[in-house]
Amino acid sequence: MSSKPSLDALRIERPSHHESRGGLLWLWLLLLLAAGGAAWFFLSKRTDIPVVQTAQVTEHKSDGATRATLLNASGYVTARRSATVSSKVTGKVTEVMVDEGMEVKEGQLLAKLDSSNVDAALKLAEAQLEATRTALEETRSNFDLAEKELDRVNKLSTSGASSQSDVDRANFLSKSLSGRLRKQTADIVVAEADVAQWKQQVQDNTILAPFGGIVTSKNAQPGEMISPMSVGGFTRTGICTIVDMASLEIEVDVNESFINRVKPGQRVEATLDAYPEWKIPAKVIAIIPTADRQKATVKVRVGFEKIDPRILPDMAVKVAFQSDESVPAGKSLTIPKAAVFDDNGTSIVWVLSGEKVERRAVSISLTSGDQSTISAGVSPGETIVTSTSGKLQDGSRVKLTKR
Known part of the structure; x- marks a missing residue:
């Protein structure tokens, strides 16, 4: 048998008519898949268009000059003068004369404690003082009589009508009564001090207002025990809390990176969260000379220029530290604060033009x-754009939100 391949082995097989038709079908299928992928790609790109909310630039006319804001911060209204009034002694409350919201004056009676024991002790001390005074009067009379007797005996002794023993006896009686007189005089001082002590204890059972203000909380009721120190159980440590409304001010924590924008006496515009349209003039009282290392802030005290009854302790407040320079009166353009974006330290806005946005750098004066x-x-x-669902670039296409 010959080892050379035969001519039949070198023959090229041609595909049949059915096989060539199947290849064309696979080619059309691949083309359709490619077209569908391209359509999905472009449609997905279309759905990635950011959705934005917008506002218009408005023009306002101002009659007076306004001041530029250097820094915004938030804080709380606090009372510089506030106290929870307690008693100096432990005792049972018998009467409370105040209630929440009541205005009190300095020295006004707030409450009374049970003073029956100290009242009895005071009466006893006063009786002992009276007895000591009576004894002193008796001793003083006897001493005067002894002095006269001594003088008479001395005169009789010079004339020989009286013996030396009579003189010694009269002299001893006079000195004895003089010593008793000094002791009883000292006893009166002690008795008077004892009476004063019990009077002070009686006074300690009445609780007075240390200063004028408004009662913000009532902490005890008649029948309860009260003590100047915490002893646990059901013993109260205060009758009520008094706030001097004239001492209300604002405490603000300012980031230490911006504390250089604040100085004592600086003008401040305060806005209470409860009254957002009410602009309250204020000024910086002091910068507390220490920082909070945990929060990296410095505490600033801000005082109201005029106290108003609507201002209450612990109210939340926003403050705007203002510049010494003022914006002149005239026409001004205002936009929502939310429309200003920070771009690497530059204040910008996105201006809508058709379906695209344009980046604009702006200067903020207030x-x-x-x-x-x-x-x-x-x-x-x-x-201009006030909010966006995605990242914006100069010339980006956007869609307006549906309201």
């Missing part, structure tokens, strides 16, 4: 509440 005054960068009536 921020008050949720509004910012713009001195350059935008024009009246332009539409």
Whole structure:
């Protein structure tokens, strides 16, 4: 048998008609898959368009000059003068004369404690003082009589009508009564001090207002025990809490990175969360010369220029530390504070033009509440972005949110 391949082995097999038709079908299928993938890609890109909310730049006219805001912070209204009034002794409350919201004056009676024991002790001390005074009067009379007798005996002795023993007896009686007189005089001082002590204890069972103010809480009721120290159980440590409303001020924690923008006497505009439209003039009282290492803040005291009954302790408040320079009166452009974005330290806004946004750098001259005054960068009536669902770039296509 020959080892050379035969001519039949070198023949090229041609595909049949059915096999060539199946290949074309696979090619069309691949083309359809590619087209579908491209369509999905472009549609998915379309759905990635950021959704934005917008507002318009508005123009306002101001008659007076306004001050630029250097720093915004938040804090709470606190009372510089506030006290939970307690008693000096432990005792049972018999009467409470105050209630929440009541105005009291300095020295006004707030409550009474059971003083029956000390009242009895005071009466005893006063009786002992009276007895000592009576004994002193008796001794003083006897001493005067002894002095006269001694003088008479001495005169008789010079004339020989009296013996030396009579003189010695009269002299001894006079000195004895003189010593008793000094002792009883000292006993009166002791008795008077004892009476004063019991009077003080009686006074300690009455609780007086240490200063004038408003009662903000009533902490004890008649029948309860009260003590100047915490002893556990059901013993109270205070009758009521008094706040001097004239001492209300604001305490603000300022980030230590911005404390250089604050100085004593600086003008401040305060806004209570309870009255957001009410702008309250205030000023910096003092910067507490220590920092909180945990929060990296410095405490600043801010005082109201005028106290108003609507201002209450522990109210939340926002403060705007203002510049010494003022923005002149005239026309001003205002936009929502939320429309100002920070771009590496530069304040920018996104201006809507058709379906695209344009990046604009702006100059902010004043921020008050949720509004910012713009001195350059935008024009009246332009539409700006206040919030976005994605990242924006200059020329980005956006979609408006449906309201």
